[in-house]
Amino acid sequence: MDGDPGKGGGAPAGGPAAVSLDKVRRTAPELVSLYKAAGVSLAKRGVAGQRAAVYLVMDHSASMQGFYRDGTMQHLAEQALGLSANLDDDGVVPLVFFSSGVDLVAEIGLDNHRGRIDRLHRSLGWGGTRYVPAMRAVIDHYRESGAVDPAFVIFQTDGDPFDRRRTRRLLRASSSLPIFWQFVGFGSSSALGFLRGLDTLRRRVVDNAGYFGAGTDPRGVSDTDLYDRLMVEFPDWLVAARTAGILR
Numbered sequence: 001m002d003g004d005p006g007k008g009g010g011a012p013a014g015g016p017a018a019v020s021l022d023k024v025r026r027t028a029p030e031l032v033s034l035y036k037a038a039g040v041s042l043a044k045r046g047v048a049g050q051r052a053a054v055y056l057v058m059d060h061s062a063s064m065q066g067f068y069r070d071g072t073m074q075h076l077a078e079q080a081l082g083l084s085a086n087l088d089d090d091g092v093v094p095l096v097f098f099s100s101g102v103d104l105v106a107e108i109g110l111d112n113h114r115g116r117i118d119r120l121h122r123s124l125g126w127g128g129t130r131y132v133p134a135m136r137a138v139i140d141h142y143r144e145s146g147a148v149d150p151a152f153v154i155f156q157t158d159g160d161p162f163d164r165r166r167t168r169r170l171l172r173a174s175s176s177l178p179i180f181w182q183f184v185g186f187g188s189s190s191a192l193g194f195l196r197g198l199d200t201l202r203r204r205v206v207d208n209a210g211y212f213g214a215g216t217d218p219r220g221v222s223d224t225d226l227y228d229r230l231m232v233e234f235p236d237w238l239v240a241a242r243t244a245g246i247l248r
Contacts, residue, residue, distance in 0.1 A: 015050075037224050053142065057138060096137045104121075139174060176205045181208060183210065
């Protein structure tokens with residue numbers, strides 16, 4: 001992500017998207033509708049013109065196989081790109097595939113998105129579910145990037161992790177960082193109780209996480225609905241993080 005040290009927390013609300021519509025049309029015409037839908041959701045929440053590095057964390061545990069096979073995960077990555085093109089001017093989303101640990105750190109961009117998730121994940125094994133390694137990978141990547149704008153992390157999973165206590169501890173510790181965690185649950189709500197608890201976790205510097213459940217058919221969630229739900233808590237976090245001195 002390209003950052004302007006003078007901006008810190010990002011451009012004023014109501015400003016232009018990070019990547020122009022003309023560039024999206026030239027580079028990734030299939031993503032124009034996603035780009036526009038994301039822009040509408042940002043404007044509705046008063047954060048159009050905000051700058052942020054968008055990350056996508058993708059569950060690669062064994063129970064996720066069907067979501068990769070039917071294209072759901074490719075579509076999620078394209079939705080993340082549509083959001084990123086509004087928030088981040090490099091047109092690239094860092095990807096973290098995780099299961100019992102971090103399986104792969106890669107990226108997807110406007111210029112290489114077609115079929116990329118299938119190409120990247122097909123050589124990976126299927127494991128269990130631990131959140132902490134993936135969260136640490138995001139934190140490390142963000143710190144090493146030198147970005148001055150915040151990170152918006154779409155953290156997708158279809159089940160509660162084995163490392164619950166460590167996840168709570170790390171979420172609390174990272175609440176002083178310019179990183180917002182937006183957890184997205186796939187599958188049955190009964191398997192995602194832990195995520196709902198993270199959304200309301202106590203003893204944090206600021207509330208640095210949101211959650212919504214996309215259900216057993218995430219592709220059935222419209223792009224507009226997905227972007228609206230991604231943006232429910234992020235604007236409030238921006239305000240709280242600036243007030244707490246986490247963002248300038």
